[in-house]
Amino acid sequence: AQTVTQSQPEMSVQEAETVTLSCTYDTSENNYYLFWYKQPPSRQMILVIRQEAYKQQNATENRFSVNFQKAAKSFSLKISDSQLGDTAMYFCAFSDFNKFYFGSGTKLNVKP
Amino acid sequence: DTEVTQTPKHLVMGMTNKKSLKCEQHMGHRAMYWYKQKAKKPPELMFVYSYEKLSINESVPSRFSPECPNSSLLNLHLHALQPEDSALYLCASSPPRTRANTGELFFGEGSRLTVL
Numbered sequence: 001a002q003t004v005t006q007s008q009p010e011m012s013v014q015e016a017e018t019v020t021l022s023c024t025y026d027t028s029e030n031n032y033y034l035f036w037y038k039q040p041p042s043r044q045m046i047l048v049i050r051q052e053a054y055k056q057q058n059a060t061e062n063r064f065s066v067n068f069q070k071a072a073k074s075f076s077l078k079i080s081d082s083q084l085g086d087t088a089m090y091f092c093a094f095s096d097f098n099k100f101y102f103g104s105g106t107k108l109n110v111k112p
Numbered sequence: 113d114t115e116v117t118q119t120p121k122h123l124v125m126g127m128t129n130k131k132s133l134k135c136e137q138h139m140g141h142r143a144m145y146w147y148k149q150k151a152k153k154p155p156e157l158m159f160v161y162s163y164e165k166l167s168i169n170e171s172v173p174s175r176f177s178p179e180c181p182n183s184s185l186l187n188l189h190l191h192a193l194q195p196e197d198s199a200l201y202l203c204a205s206s207p208p209r210t211r212a213n214t215g216e217l218f219f220g221e222g223s224r225l226t227v228l
Contacts, residue, residue, distance in 0.1 A: 033214050045155075045202070045219040052214060091154055093217075099168065100217060102154035 002027045004094050006103035013082045014111050020067075021077045021106045023092030033095045034068065034075045037102075040088040048090070051075065082110045118203050118220035126228050127193060133223045135186040135203030144186040145217065146178060147202040155202055161186060193227045200224050 003026045013019035025034070036048040051059045051068050059066050063080045079086055087110045092103040116137045125131050135144065142163050147155035160168035161180040169178075175197075177189040186203055200222040209215035 033209075033216075035214075035216055037217075037219075044221045047216050047218075050214045050216055089152070095215070099157065099160070105152070105154055107152070 002029075002094055002096065002101045004092055004101050004103040006090075006092055006106050008106045009104070010107040010109070012109045012111055013079075015082055015084060017082055018078060018080045019082055019108065021079075021090055021092075021108065023075045023077070023103055025073050025075065025092075025094045025101075027073070027094065027096070029096050031096070034066075035093040035095070035100075036064070036066070036075075036077045037091045037093060038086075038088045039091065039105075040085075043088075045091070049077065079108075084110050084112060086110050116203055116205055116218050116220035118201075118223050120223055121221065122224050122226075124226045124228065125190065125193065127195075129193075130189070130191045132190065133188040133201055133203075133225075135188075135220055136184055137205045137218070138184055139205060139207070139218065140183075141205035141207050141218070142183060143206045143208075143215075144180065145202075145204040145206070146186065146188050147204065149200045149202055149222070151200075159188075190225070193225075195227050198225055198227045 005024045032053045034051045038048045039045040049061045065078045067076045089105045091105045094101045119134045144161045146158040149155045158172045159178040164180045175192045179187040202222045203220040204217040206215050
């Protein structure tokens with residue numbers, strides 16, 4: 001069975017600083033996809049960034065980037081120049097076929 | 113149109129009521145999902161429909177009954193619910209995976225259900 005672990009229940013960062021959220025997963029599959037989703041308070045869950053396991057290059061989307069270590073089964077999210085609007089729950093997710101497995105989430109607070 | 117629309121946004125029902133949650137998407141996605149989310153917890157998968165056929169049922173109690181009338185619509189029929197069923201119910205859809213598409217989930221805003 002696939003599992004996703006986020007070991008940081010809550011984190012804080014000052015505005016404009018950089019923060020890294022951790023995620024590890026366990027799978028015996030070789031082809032899969034990894035995602036980070038953001039869920040602001042009382043708002044819709046949206047995709048932040050995605051990574052295909054067969055791609056060695058780490059994905060980047062503006063201020064968001066990942067450090068994908070396939071052998072270590074690690075998929076961390078780095079947020080640069082943190083903004084107040086980044087305050088949210090962040091969920092790491094793993095997907096093989098049409099099933100998605102979510103981590104327990106990390107609550108990120110960006111402080112002014 | 114890149115939206116998943118869910119109605120109603122809020123629903124309060126008694127344990128003897130029958131109600132339905134609705135979900136609609138016009139992105140041409142052929143996989144649609146129902147998730148249940150408790151506060152500060154990750155979404156829990158309930159059902160997956162693939163090409164209008166139920167492909168995954170995560171051992172959900174029969175008081176929850178999904179329906180996929182066509183490729184754009186997904187319903188969740190609710191009957192004889194318990195107070196512990198109070199939660200945010202999220203609908204999602206995803207496109208097929210291709211070389212250019214990772215098949216990620218597109219979520220609706222959710223229907224917040226309270227069972228009295």
